[in-house]
Amino acid sequence: MNQSINVRQMPNSGAKTSCQYCSLSNLCLPLALDNSDMKKLDDVVNRDRILNRGEQMFTQSAPFRSCFAVKSGAIKTSVITESGEEQITGFFMPGDLVGLDSMSDDTHASTAKALERTSVCEIPVDQLENLAHVMPDLQHHIFHLMSQEIRNSHQLSVLLSKNTAEERIAALLLSLSSRFHRRKLSSTHFSLPMARNDIANFLGLAVETVSRVFTRFQNQGLIRARGRDIELVNIEALQIMALGNPQA
């Protein structure tokens, strides 16, 4: 039910957990850093900001001052078009860095909202840039993360323009599966952090279509779904399905 990741407590402290003692350090920004550099990063991080389900972390067009690392819970980001439509651009899980799409401007390019109770670490961008300047590994790592974000978005574009409803949903389930796996959680049995509505929006489908595909998958014995509780029964079949028409 709860796919958040427990944060190992610092031995002698009930206080905020430093990067060194955070179980996410192998996923998050500190990944690239040695101990002394991690300390410096540690100093600029504002820890333990808690968001309730539905609460916004930042909103599009608001002044851009910080990126956020997800500690537990889950975040969705979305852009609002001029015609008022929302497009979800990503789901962020513990260890992910949110807000990189805003680094080209002094205002946020998207809105970030908590999908459930979520705790985050805030990292002021000006300080992050300063650190990156003196720490080549950090600079490199940020380049890496931003580039990864571009790739993810390109993958989404492919999904949206080339794949059927079934293929998109299979791909999303597998993507979530592998992300849970990387976080040492079960890759076959998890709880969706987002509503059907969010899935539909993200994948460019109608909610009804998402619902129908879920039941179809269930009837075909590919998954077992009860509400947000999902079990991947036949991963291989899902993988084949996600690939789409294989004769292209």
Place this chain on the structure above:
Amino acid sequence: MNQSINVRQMPNSGAKTSCQYCSLSNLCLPLALDNSDMKKLDDVVNRDRILNRGEQMFTQSAPFRSCFAVKSGAIKTSVITESGEEQITGFFMPGDLVGLDSMSDDTHASTAKALERTSVCEIPVDQLENLAHVMPDLQHHIFHLMSQEIRNSHQLSVLLSKNTAEERIAALLLSLSSRFHRRKLSSTHFSLPMARNDIANFLGLAVETVSRVFTRFQNQGLIRARGRDIELVNIEALQIMALGNPQA
């Protein structure tokens, strides 16, 4: 017919044009730099690589060593899915930097191909990172460019998942228009660098649909199109069209 940008010649030289004397310096990487820094950048740039139409600048999965700045001509980038389908992820014009989506890996995340005769400047990434390390403005500028790339891709996602064929094509025409404008070319009369096929692929449509929409637009008096030669007759109407259903 030719929307390439002339490169101002260095007064006393028929040789390669340095960044200082390149008319694109206000669009390209040097944008962020003062004269002495520009010199250093200049030293690491391999100039005057020429690609013929259809020639590949780099291919997906090939070792990633350099980014490329477009000097004249036009480039398209695309990703190939596991099932062998191509999705064009961007069109790059003079002053644009190609290859940023590959900075998360040591292999290219996409393939880049020249749409017409194109000249580019090659910038080795390791040297670019070194320079960024000593030049905070350059680092900031690269963050900016990468973030912009994320935004662009998000915009594409919105287009693909929320907009009709007409809206997508109107949006593309307007986007090209503004990009030509920023390069001091006509924003109402230009030559498309890409084929209908590329437009269709980029926008997630069938070629036939693109063709139909073009003729529909022409009949409605929004544009005049003969082959790749495009004239935007009623920009306001196109803008309204690109917005999509305004009652959402």
Place this chain on the structure above:
DNA sequence: CGGAATTTTGAAATCGGTCAAATGGCGTGG
């Protein structure tokens, strides 16, 4: 426990895709 929100299910409508074929443009070579 109750009411609202989410999810599911059904039937009908549609936009864009697919298939097929005609037309047009352009470079090459005679």
Place this chain on the structure above:
DNA sequence: CCACGCCATTTGACCGATTTCAAAATTCCG
């Protein structure tokens, strides 16, 4: 300079996956 042939573009008719509209069923929380 023209004719050929190839490839890009256009046009037409039909089809199908997904959307839309409507309503029931279920779940979620306060």
